[in-house]
Amino acid sequence: MSTNSFLEYYLTLLGWIINNSIWNTLFASGIFALPLAAIIIEEWLTARGEGADEGNKGALALARIENRLFTAYVVIIFCCMPTINISLEHIKFDSTRSTACGVSVPEPSESGYATSFETLGDQSASVPIWWWMVHAISKGVSGAATASIPCSPNIREITMEVDTTRIEDPVLLQEVYDFTNDCYGLTRARLFNNRPTLNDKQAYDVKWIGSDYLLNTPGYYDSSYSKVPRQRWPWNESRDSGRARVANGAGYPTCKQWWSDSGVGLRDRLVQSVDPTLWTKLKSWITWSSTKEIEEATLRQLVSPEHQKKAMGTGEIFNSYGASGRPGALNTVGHGINNTVSNVGLFVDKAQFYPKMNAIRTALPMIQSFLIMALIISMPILMVISTYTLKTVFTVTFGLFTLHFLTFWWELARWLDSSLLTALYKNESWGSMMIDYSPIGLATDGTVQSQVMDFVNGAMFIVLPMFFFSVMAWAGYNVGNGLANMLDTGSKSAGGAAAKGADITKEAATAAVKTAATGKPM
Structure with missing residues (x-):
């Protein structure tokens, strides 16, 4: 498992420690089994409410219950039961890309988070197999996409740093x-x-x-x-x-x-x-x-x-x-x-926009880390409340992948911002750029296009992730519903086949009895 920031490094382990504690409580108290009983009751009532044309309702209910319980067992084993042990030694802080781009990043033990890491002591956590795979795949895809972005300095950060020196x-x-x-x-x-x-x-x-x-x-x-x-x-x-x-x-x-x-x-x-x-x-x-x-x-x-x-x-x-x-x-x-x-007009808004965007850009990775931790902590409760449905599993999977992939969108927005600024001001001296590009520049200085570009580029840090959230929410919803519909269709088909088989057996048995009684084949 890898992480992209010290805060995520710390909160990921903390989230899984709490996740394990919640699951152990649900398991020890027997609450985890309540959804299994709910599945049996729900499918029995559903079959009981079917019309007379559905055939043998007992066989129909039995097939549905088998399908639902089998799915629930798979979800419990792969998505709920802690299996793969992790600790601070197993969670790796990924600094490969920063090293490739010539940026020095200290190890966690050398950072200000060192004392926070020590508070976890020797505590370790275990991750269910499915979520371990999701974490590895989502981080791998996000890292590969981010690595495809050319190295470039963070120009906004540099100009802010110059301004605050x-x-x-x-x-x-x-x-x-x-x-x-x-x-x-x-x-x-x-x-x-x-x-x-x-x-x-x-x-x-x-x-x-x-x-x-x-x-x-x-x-x-x-x-x-x-x-x-x-x-x-x-x-x-x-x-x-x-x-x-x-x-x-x-x-x-x-x-x-x-x-x-x-x-x-x-x-x-x-x-x-x-x-x-x-x-x-x-x-x-x-x-x-x-x-x-x-x-x-x-x-x-x-x-x-x-x-x-x-x-x-x-x-x-x-x-x-x-x-x-x-x-x-x-x-x-x-x-x-x-x-x-x-x-x-742009100048008035710009005076407020720069500090806000600087704060937002600083806060976004922090919010991402907290949301990942919150989602990890919520997983056992979500699985139990949803009665271990595959739709919930895939919805949470899409959610975790989306949160991990936000890093790429922010890096892309930063690179686009820096590249556009470099292209716009490359033929100017740094002194000219310092005036053009101070967080609060002269209202009559520069062009309208360059100032509008500042607003658009800053907004991309919010717009791109929100667009991706919308796309993933739509895709996750439809995939989840599709799986639920497939499962429902499959259970109905299996139940119908079982009912027809029972009817055929009944008819064959009746015919055999009549033949034996009359001596004539039916």
């Missing part, structure tokens, strides 16, 4: 504030006074503190200095003369040194403050941009004023960039007005 070090955060005040504010004022001619790319670039234009153009960051001494830059007489000298030998770096010096510069320390796994995810996805472009676009988001405010306080979860500095947001007046009006 904060500068955790308060000293580093304060230094970002100092750099903004000492360098960026004064240099930007100087830029406005000089009024240089900037192209569209440069106009967008100068709107953040790590601007390449301000760093590499003489007269800007190379001519501005930190207002307080910094220990990482020793005193330099040619650079720092005329400024207050401190006992620890700290100097006053230029803004260019303060930002870009290797190892000690603010830029390198900000890069190091971001979780390395996030950089790995970004670089594995955005293969069409350089490492520098990826880092600078991400840092631009990280040090934005909205991000800094959220890092210093609480209350907000997702940031808003406000006015976009990207060129060409409104290419023509008509197109701009249409985009603005359409996107305003």
Whole structure:
């Protein structure tokens, strides 16, 4: 038996432990036999209510009872009686596909669920043969279907992770504030006074503190200095003369040194403050941009004023960039007005939609695991109440298969979402994508189609499984009914044949008696 998540790994065993306990209680108390008595009474009453044309009612009832009891015994043996032992050692956490896609998944004992697994102790459970086969087949089909989906990063998860990344070090955060005040504010004022001619790319670039234009153009960051001494830059007489000298030998770096010096510069320390796994995810996805472009676009988001405010306080979860500095947001007046009006409505819904969908996507596998556990626990009671009918067995079988197969639909929806986003933004820089694809973007930015695509892709995580549920419910209902009808038809045929056989025997016996009495053949 295999599972696809730590929670499912734990709840599957827990479900079978409780399942065994319920069945043992029903078996020890004799309740499991009540449906057998109900079958006999039901078929006897059914045969008794048949018309006179049905022939020998006793033979008819006997054939029906035999068929029903035989079916019930088969269901009890294969679907109710625990047979195959399982434990935490027998349930395997399947990480094959994650390994193939280069994703590291810890073992259950190395995860936060380790203490939960220990609470089960040495408890083990047993699984009926039929449900063990159903679990193996459904997981195998689901795994094969999922494995056919090409490996791709979860772009929604990456963008959410970028958006929720904060500068955790308060000293580093304060230094970002100092750099903004000492360098960026004064240099930007100087830029406005000089009024240089900037192209569209440069106009967008100068709107953040790590601007390449301000760093590499003489007269800007190379001519501005930190207002307080910094220990990482020793005193330099040619650079720092005329400024207050401190006992620890700290100097006053230029803004260019303060930002870009290797190892000690603010830029390198900000890069190091971001979780390395996030950089790995970004670089594995955005293969069409350089490492520098990826880092600078991400840092631009990280040090934005909205991000800094959220890092210093609480209350907000997702940031808003406000006015976009990207060129060409409104290419023509008509197109701009249409985009603005359409996107305003989408923007309002989008602000609520992203957090909801993020929570839903996180909760879906959890709900799946709990539903699987609930279905496993319910099996003994369902079998007893249904009087061990094959229709119930196949309905529950379809239900368990459907729950296991949901993993494939969610992976397919995630892959489609990521693939469409990659196709849509592949020719754009990561910086441009960061603004387009922030959870709350500018209402006038982007296209209506791209924002509608966000809603449609998000809805697929609900729509695809619901559609599959509907199809499987329809198929399961008809298959179950078909089996029930076949069983009923077969029992009627067997009962009718038995009744006819009894009538023929009766007629033959009567004829034999008359022949013996009269001496004449009848």
